[in-house]
Amino acid sequence: MPYKPRVEKDELKLMRFLNTRMDLLEKDKKHFLNLQKGYEGEGMFDLLTEKLSLERYVLNDLLLEFNNSKFQIDTTMIVQEKIYLFEVKNFESEYEYRSGILHTIAGNEVNNPLDQIKRSESLFRQLLQKLGLKYPVESWVIFINPEFTLYQAPKNQPFKLPTQLNQFMKKLNATPSKLNGWHKKLADQLVSLHQIDSPYPRLPPYEYGQLRNGFTCATCHSFSVSLQEKELVCGHCGHHEKLESAVLRSVEELKLLFPNRKITTNAVHEWCGVGLSKKGIKRFLDKNYKSFGHNRWIYYE
Ligand SMILES: [Zn+2]
Structure with a gap:
């Protein structure tokens, strides 16, 4: 090592x-x-x-x-x-x-x-x-x-x-x-x-609205993924990923791309795209991050 x-x-x-x-x-x-x-x-x-x-x-x-x-x-x-x-x-x-x-x-x-x-x-x-x-x-x-x-x-x-x-x-x-x-x-x-x-400073300029949202495959990065049971399955390379891991990966991506944006259930829901309940996302966030604020204003770090 x-x-x-x-x-x-x-x-x-x-x-x-x-x-x-x-x-x-x-x-x-x-x-x-x-x-x-x-x-x-x-x-x-x-x-x-x-x-x-x-x-x-x-x-x-x-x-x-x-x-x-x-x-x-x-x-x-x-x-x-x-x-x-x-x-x-x-x-x-x-x-x-x-x-x-x-x-x-x-x-x-x-x-x-x-x-x-x-x-x-x-x-x-x-x-x-x-x-x-x-x-x-x-x-x-x-x-x-x-x-x-x-x-x-x-x-x-x-x-x-x-x-x-x-x-x-x-x-x-x-x-x-x-x-x-x-x-x-x-x-x-x-x-x-x-x-x-x-x-x-070395990155090309980008804004949130410019970027295509939605889950991508962890292996080949394609958008050709679909939700099957509790897994994200890639139609391009066949990779399977547990839903929780895919959500957390998307959160990390969002955090790195937009370090000043607050991570909320809504923000993650929008970023991951459709097909996922807000309740499910909130459960993953509660489990893996520390929450701050109350009610509608809860965000995660
Ligand atoms: Zn793939």
Whole structure:
């Protein structure tokens, strides 16, 4: 188990909700798909770090700050003698590396992950220094997608290509590592410095009335769901979900999309769409949330 597990970022969740419930502009849709792809790639790398048997603290998705500069690290791994920083890229298909520039075969330049990891490493080092810690840091860019090819891959850069990953993880796993209280303190300190980032300024503008309401499938996000007995059944992928879980999921969605709106029985009834009694909704809300106010003015948190 990672010491700090990876959770899906609010920004990705929100972009998914918006993508389901409104028509996104092409650039926003692309942004959403990129976020989703990145998250999937990180998940693939997590499977590899979870399989390691050496003593380690794995901190996933740290957002840190030094001197008013924020930096994010996909995976931070503390072992006995070193801290590894990993930037995970889920690029697929063919890319080329020429004079320090990474571009697709079609010639479109993409941000060089090397610049990103170098910046993170430098800020991370400075942060450690400020904390009074002298500790070697080593960073790597991990290309996780097995269908990624990099032509003219530079040998002297900290890149690990899909075909090198197995060997790399094996070698890492063979590193002698004994952790003690000092390492734990370091891990705790880094976790405590993790910043909470508000995704709202980066979202496309949206309003309540613009969004399509109604239940969506928990798995494929389609609206092709129907109520059968006490379950929500998806006509698209066949997924079954208990009604209570579907209502609570919809409430969480509503809360994340509209953090200033009060959660009331009526609000949830409207959001979930028809086919559900207000009485049933109130029962789920009473059971799972704390209620405030009285009678008609009851709301939940
Ligand atoms: Zn479905």
